[in-house]
Amino acid sequence: MTGTTSAGGLHLPRYHREDAALRTPVGFPDYRSTALRAPLRTPVDLPHRLTEVTGPVLGEDRVLPHDADLTLRSGGEAVGQRILVHGRVLDSDGRPVPGALVEVWQANSAGRYRHVGDSFPGPLDPHFDGLGRVVTDSLGRYEFMTVKPGAYPWGNHHNAWRPAHIHFSLFGRAFTQRLVTQMYFPDDPLFGQDPIFNAMPAAARHRAISRFSLERTQDNWALAFEWDIVLRGSDQTPFETDDDGDVA
Secondary structure (H helix, E strand, O other): OEEEEOOOOOEEEEOOOOOHHHOOOOOOOOOOOHHHHOOOOOOOOOOOOHHHHOOOOOOHHHOOHHHHEOOEEOOEEOOOOEEEEEEEEEOOOOOEOOOOEEEEEOOOOOOOOOOOOOOOOOOOOOOOOOEEEEEOOOOOEEEEEEEOOOOEEOOOOOOOEEOOEEEEEEEOOOOOOEEEEEEEOOOOOOHHHOHHHHHOOHHHHHHHEOEEOOOOOEOOOEEEEEOOEEOOOOOOOOOOOOOOOOOO
16 A cells, blocks of 8 residues: 655555456446446546545444344344344455444345335335444444345346345445445355356455354354455455545
């Protein structure tokens, strides 16, 4: 990591790009909708300056402890296998990133999102909205209690099903600093036919897959899966955003 200093004395971080062969392309022919959103021209780099990195920020009092428990909504318990998803947010040197806003969204245990655009006939769960958020602690740690999402069809190709996954969004010092990614589960049988997963270079795919953690599994209550998110560098987590905006 390198950095520059603005006129106001603020140190602005700059990260070296990872190996181009390990970067996920924004346009991938087998993932059909990327043809509609991939840029047709070379993106213009707009570095973050004083205005972007000093605000607005999210006050810690706006994120409450119950926001991290997706299994309790509307006065009841969600249906499905309870899981504890936990890990750390790290920078390119392996240092923890404290104070990062981590948000998640996911389908329910039947593979359906609570969204007007989801017409999959899987049942809706009145006690599961699929949304959660938490702020990383001083050691960069985050933790969510949720249910394991189900697979669902998505119409990209014949008999297309998405593997079980959880969407992650990370905000840094300001709302202009955002990264989006997906966490998968180990040994999913749908990996081989999913263009979104396979858009990632083969050497980087393992970074998007969580690890089952018997140590953190809660007896008679919830399985546990560990997943660290690395923002930059040689071990960077594959992100859906293709820029140099940093969260650290």
